[in-house]
Amino acid sequence: PYQTLALGPSATRPTTLAVGAGALAVAAPFAWRRPRPPVPPPDPPFTLPDGLSPADQVKAVYAELRRRNLRFPMVGRWREEEGRVVRLDIPAGDITDLSPVGALVHLRHVGCGCGNGNLRGNLQSLNGLRDLQLTSLECVHQQVSNLDPLAGMPLGRLEAGWNDIADLGPLASLPLAELMVNSNPVASLKPIADLPLAKLGVGHTPVTDWTPLERMPLRILAVSGTGFSDFRVLKNARLEWLTAEGCPEAAW
Numbered sequence: 076p077y078q079t080l081a082l083g084p085s086a087t088r089p090t091t092l093a094v095g096a097g098a099l100a101v102a103a104p105f106a107w108r109r110p111r112p113p114v115p116p117p118d119p120p121f122t123l124p125d126g127l128s129p130a131d132q133v134k135a136v137y138a139e140l141r142r143r144n145l146r147f148p149m150v151g152r153w154r155e156e157e158g159r160v161v162r163l164d165i166p167a168g169d170i171t172d173l174s175p176v177g178a179l180v181h182l183r184h185v186g187c188g189c190g191n192g193n194l195r196g197n198l199q200s201l202n203g204l205r206d207l208q209l210t211s212l213e214c215v216h217q218q219v220s221n222l223d224p225l226a227g228m229p230l231g232r233l234e235a236g237w238n239d240i241a242d243l244g245p246l247a248s249l250p251l252a253e254l255m256v257n258s259n260p261v262a263s264l265k266p267i268a269d270l271p272l273a274k275l276g277v278g279h280t281p282v283t284d285w286t287p288l289e290r291m292p293l294r295i296l297a298v299s300g301t302g303f304s305d306f307r308v309l310k311n312a313r314l315e316w317l318t319a320e321g322c323p324e325a326a327w
Contacts, residue, residue: 123135123136132160144172167214173203174202177204183209184211188234223245236255240260243256246267247269257279258278259280260281264287270291280301289308294315298317
């Protein structure tokens with residue numbers, strides 16, 4: 076009840092067809108595929124040579140950012156203190172590889188957001204900042220989802236609105252006083268319940284449990300576009316500013 080057919084003059088593997096009422100299966104013809112090109116090796120870690128002035132350090136980092144991110148515009152703002160580059164703000168809308176920034180080992184602040192209106196940038200990973208000791212980070216309107224690279228930093232301020240962050244767990248042991256994660260899929264505030272937060276932005280998030288706010292010394296709170304409705308959780312707060320547009324009327 077079986078017949079074997081070779082399809083085409085270049086076929087080297089036949090197709091087997093089951094013929095008749097007792098047929099159980101049809102084996103697909105063998106499909107030749109072009110061999111995949113070899114995966115290029117990852118770029119080695121970027122380091123700066125000794126003896127460069129702060130300005131030359133920044134120029135070298137910009138050049139390496141441009142090499143790895145062809146649309147990086149080679150502009151930005153930076154600041155030095157005592158001959159060390161301590162602050163860097165760059166337009167990161169077209170950056171996918173931020174790792175050259177990590178070569179500026181004395182940085183305390185990095186700004187790597189996307190400033191193109193309501194558009195989001197292409198940055199998905201903060202791994203390039205993992206070895207820095209940042210106290211402030213601004214990374215808004217990007218596609219970052221994992222905050223693990225920030226664990227262990229002396230970070231006091233994080234602005235990361237309009238990303239893909241769902242888990243705040245890596246922030247649990249940080250000395251954060253300001254945290255803005257508006258418009259992220261943040262599911263729970265429990266990991267940050269014991270942080271000394273004075274400023275918190277969690278507007279337009281799916282948070283439903285607001286009890287972690289009870290232990291926060293909040294002065295500024297943004298909960299617009301959420302289901303927040305119970306002021307009793309703010310009993311320990313000393314609010315100076317609250318935005319709660321779109322919250323249920325019970326909030327008032």
